[in-house]
Amino acid sequence: MIGTTSALLAAAALVFLLIAWIRADKALRDLPFGSEEWSSSLDESPEACPAEFVSQIFSSGDMAYVERLNSRELERQFHRERNGVALLWVQQTSAVVQRIMRRHVEASRQSRDIEFIMEARIFLQYAQLKAACALIFVGIGLAGAQEVRGIALYADVLTQRISQVAREFDAGLREREMKGVGPS
C-alpha cells in the first residue's frame, strides 16, 4: 500500500515537473520576435552575463513599479518579458559553463599531472550549477523570475567560481609547460 502511494506521489511529482518544464520552454519560444536572434549567438558568447544584470533580471524592484501602475495587462506583459529574459540567461549560463568545462577537459587530457582534488572540485561545482539551472528553468515556468532570485544569484556565483578555477588550472598548466614538465 505504502509502495503504491509512493509510486503515485512520485508519478504526480514527475508530471508536475514535466508541466513546469513545458511551460518554461513554451515561454522561451513565445518571446516577442522569438529568442533565436540572441540565442543563436549564445554558443559564441565567451562571457557569462555580468553580475549586475543578473541581479536586475531577477529583482522585484521593476515588478513593484509595474504593480503600482494598476494595470493587469502591463503586469502580464512584464511577467512575459522578464521571464523570457531570465530563461535566456539560464540558457546562456548553461552554454558558457559547458564550454568552459569542454575546454578544461581537453586541457586536462593533455596534462600528465592531474590534481584529483582540483578536478573533483570543478566537477562538483559544475554538477551543482547544472542542477541549479534546471531548477531555475522549472521555477521560472512555475512561479516567475522574481521567485527564483536567490538560486539565480547562487548560480551566478558558481559560474564565476568555475570560470576562476578553470582559469587557475589553465594558468598552472601553461606555467608547467613553460618549465617543460607539462603536457606529453
Added chain:
Amino acid sequence: MSAEVKPMPLQEAYNDLVNRSLTRIPGELGRLIYLASTREYNTGHYYHQGLADRFGPGAAQKALEIAHRQAFYKVSAYSLEDLVEELERYLASTKENPLKCLRAWQKLEPYRIAVPEDVNATVARLFTSNLRLALAILRFRQGRSRPHR
C-alpha cells in the same frame, strides 16, 4: 630630461567625442541613439567625419565603438522606472509629435538597431525587452491622462 607624455590618438578621439559631441545630447538614451546612428548599416563600421579628420579614421571608429558600447550598457542597467523617464525625455527632445513618435517606436522598434555588435546576448535581450515595456507604460500613462468624454 623631461619626456612629455602624449595621449594616444584613440584616447584623444574618445575624449573629444565625449566632451564635444555627446555632452550636447540630452539623456543617455539620446546619446545611445546618436552613437548607433554613426554606424553604417551594411558594414557595421562607425563613421564620424569631424573625428576622422582630426584623429584618423581608425581612432575615430574605435572611439565611437567604445562610446556606443558604454552607452548601451549604461541604458541597459537602468531600472524600468528610470528608463520610462529617460524615454519620455528623449521623445520630448525630438521635434516630432511625441505621441506619433511613441506609436512609431512601438510599431517599428527602431531601438533594436541601437544594440552594438558583440554585446552579451542576455543584456541585449534585457535592453529590447525593457524598452518594449517602457513604451507600453508610456502609452498606458498617456491613455490614462487623456480626459474622458
